Amino acid sequence: MVSISTSAPGKLFLLGEYAVLDGAPALLAAVDRRARVTISDSESGSWQVSAPNLGIVNLALGGDGGLPSGLDAAGRSKLRVFDAVREAVLARAPRPARPLAITMDSGALSRGGHKLGLGSSAAVAVALTAALATALDLDLDREALFRLAEQAHRRAQGGVGSGGDVAASVYGGLIRYSRGAVPVPLRWPEELSVLAVVTGEGALTTRLVGRVADYAAEDPARYRADIARLAGLAERAEASLADPDAFLRLAGDYFSALTVLDTHARAGIVTERHHELHAVAQRVGGVFKTSGAGGGDVGLAFSHSGEPAERLAAALAGAGAAVVPLGFFAAGVHGGSRS
Template sequence: MAAIHTSAPGKLFLLGEYAVLEGAPALLTAVDRRVRVKISTTDADRWLLDAPGLGVDQLALERDGALPDSLDRPTREKLRLYDAVRLTVAEAVGDEGASVKPGHRRLHRALSISIDSSALSMKGHKLGLGGSAAVAVALTAGLAQVRGLRFDSATLFAAALTAHRRAQGVLGSGGDVAAAVTGGLISYLPGARSAQAVSLASLAWPSDLTMMVVVTGKGSSTPELVGRVADYARRDASGYRTDLARLAVLSEQARPALASANNFLTLASQYFDALVTLDTHAEAGIISDRHRQLHALAARHGGVFKSSGAGGGDVGLAFARSGAPARDLAAALTRANARIVPIGFCAAGVATANIDTDVDTGTDSVRMVEDSL
């Protein structure tokens, strides 16, 4: 079997955080930091898994790829997502309604799987770019191809989202999974099983608007932050509805606001203020003192800083008019010891390549390159 290489991008939430959990649209972009998965056959009698980012080095799995019973609990916890993807794809193969290429249902040789998510961290610092979602998408796409499953983008999204939620619970919106599948700039509306995701690639990002990614602290746990907001909803349903309704009204304006840098800057600032209100009531830790400092700094320089995604210690976003205003804000952020991370936006979605390895020469021959799903 040719080695199968898949990759999927990380993501950034621009607007719509938390409101998307209650059905409002969210604006996301795929970024040029990618998770990369390689799957090949091995002469070993068991599957092998290599995931350096998780401290896993050539772990021997069961004959069907399941986690061994003897595995210690910490490592088992780290590999919940891997196992959830494995199970989800295996179930899809067993579904008589699934579209499967002839002769691909049964695996006759063990697999060697490598998962590299290092691009979504910086010097060991988790950047909050949706790494788990990108892993879910890239690994689902790879294992599906191994098993001969014909997944279009909607089916891939549904399978990856199922695996992601199986591993981490049903707290997230699925927007990060959608961005990893489709790439680009998307407006995402959560659905029961499929994303009502509309590509905004045809709507140009305002040429007079610059976005910068800023490290704001140590990485945060999205499930923990979202869980605290859910706790707030249970103890004060009325207050929660009011706060989320405020966010939802602003979220609805995200797509049209892209037509104007001024409108987008105003909306981004209003959204940050609404998140501050939610966080004050929820006591979740979405907005940190560092966020407030950077928001005030950006305002003094005519720009806007806001948290991105779940918030906490992950990266934030700084927006400014392009040209001199953006350069001025970047310099001010640097003077404030805020590190700007070079990240590209509107990146391509999940992609696959089959590579035949020449055993005699060790060279690679690419048969199918970047076949986007």
Template sequence: MRPGCTPHCRPWAACSRCARARSAPTPTGWTDVTAITSSAPGKLFLLGEYAVLHGAPALLVAVDRRVTVTVVPAGSWRLHAQSIGIQHLDLDDEGQLPAALNAQTRSTLRLFDTVRAAVRAQAGGGPFEISIDSAELSRDGHKLGLGSSAAVASALTAALARASRLYLDRAALFTLAQSAHRAAQNGTGSGGDVAASVYGGLLSYAVGATPVPLQWPNDLTMLAVVTGEGSVTTDLVGRVNDFGAEHPLQHAQDVARLTRLAHTAQSALADRAEFLRLIDDYFTALARLDSHAEAGIVTARHRELRVVAQRAGGVFKTSGAGGGDVGLAFSASGLAAERLAAALTDAGASVVPLVLGAEGTRS
């Protein structure tokens, strides 16, 4: 870190001194580190879902629940990931998954393997003993829909790179983590969730562009609400893609409607009433897409919570791919937010305590 910078410079890409420091050659006299620990935040998609896959900007915010990865130089490769039931898994001499591993466990660890391969392709390194803790992004054994895979990709890439003496600025970290994350998801996904985990804060994100940092409005409150037992993003996106292949005209019309709304998100943040209307309009447009695609984006529980929020003076929408992941309820701050929270609780909804605008990946 250079004089004048702080550990919280954000985004790194905007701080040339931090970027140069992290991409500089290894200093003379640098000694082996016994352990490297990196962490990355979860995220929430506020607006732009599905449209972002077609070039529209999306609005995302990092949250204060984090994935933590620790990498320690060791005599052989070993993986611990107790949050997903992996304990003391011995890897081969290159850090690859053992050949005898069953198909289900291999699938669960596909992201780990793609990140490991991506970092080793650039820096070599190892052998390492690796621990991955993603428990904060789950509840009662179910993912909350806070982007745990993107946070794992970001934190694991950062930790392995640093342990291998590969120094990355934010942009390079995003590129490497997103490449591995996308490969693990068979080429699906926009990269917005990885961008939120790497850069942190509140972001406007579009594929192929540098994320734009934004400020959260002081008069706006958002609550994250449990709506089910989690969903698989690739399944939901796959169904929408199948719909697009079968009914390209209707799909194009539905996506165009979402895209027009997504392009107004950044300017709408300046006016709370306008932003709340936009959130409601976007949920309506998502529901319309879902009614045509029959993908399961919008559930009966989502519709119930929308009515609850409206009666309390707020608005509600799905987050990310939708399905059983968390939903989002918005209102004015202060007493209005307290009324909304009480109404959701009375309706049997569980509000997830979150701090918005969390710091991005750190080591």
């Protein structure tokens, strides 16, 4: 083996966030910011890992690539996805692993050092699973790759999350995703435009989801009512793609239902800035909503294509909101061949 290179896209939840955790479907789009992994035989004779955007360069690892015993808590946290994927792939590899040098880079999924909520850890998990599987002659079809990467990512995240971000990174494009089901590819209507908008400096997904879980334990009846409201809207998402006006109404209704959930959970999903941008979009015929966990992560602005989209972009710029230059519906995980 000379070198193996893989890449996997980030993602954005268009509709269905939080409800997807309770079995409702979600719409996700892969975006053209990609995590990249390169693997080669180690020239030093021992396992090494580098993650330049995390400040890790040529870290010497233990046997079979295990994290060194002297690594501090911060270093272990940065490499928790790496370690979970390494362990999952090695447990299934058909032959013993030789020492490898591994480089991971997810810097493209952040902005000015702040995360955007594009699913960088999931994209790394997918790209690394694909690269390690190739290096160790583990043959995985797309569904098997998803299952293995999702299992490892869930373990690294402490069991939190829906798996939708992993699915988007594997399958790419626009998908309908439900937990436990194979993702369904969909087509985005040309009549609709979507923009990604910076809303803060990033949010910790596990913290926000954890606060909602606390609310579910404290007031299960009201939580179930809030999630049922979101789930009912999420069930209409796929059909609404056939009618741009219906989709825009649905996106607005979903933001309102998320606001109710957040008010009850006191989680910080919907911020004052989100409400400001929602009002800005509404004044020009568009819709703004949070995406994914919410908080300071990137939000979404929807409108009809053409002149309405230009008007919406101008209104957002006038409100001081930066639009992130993203290509939506990008290809899924790529690479894995030896070069």
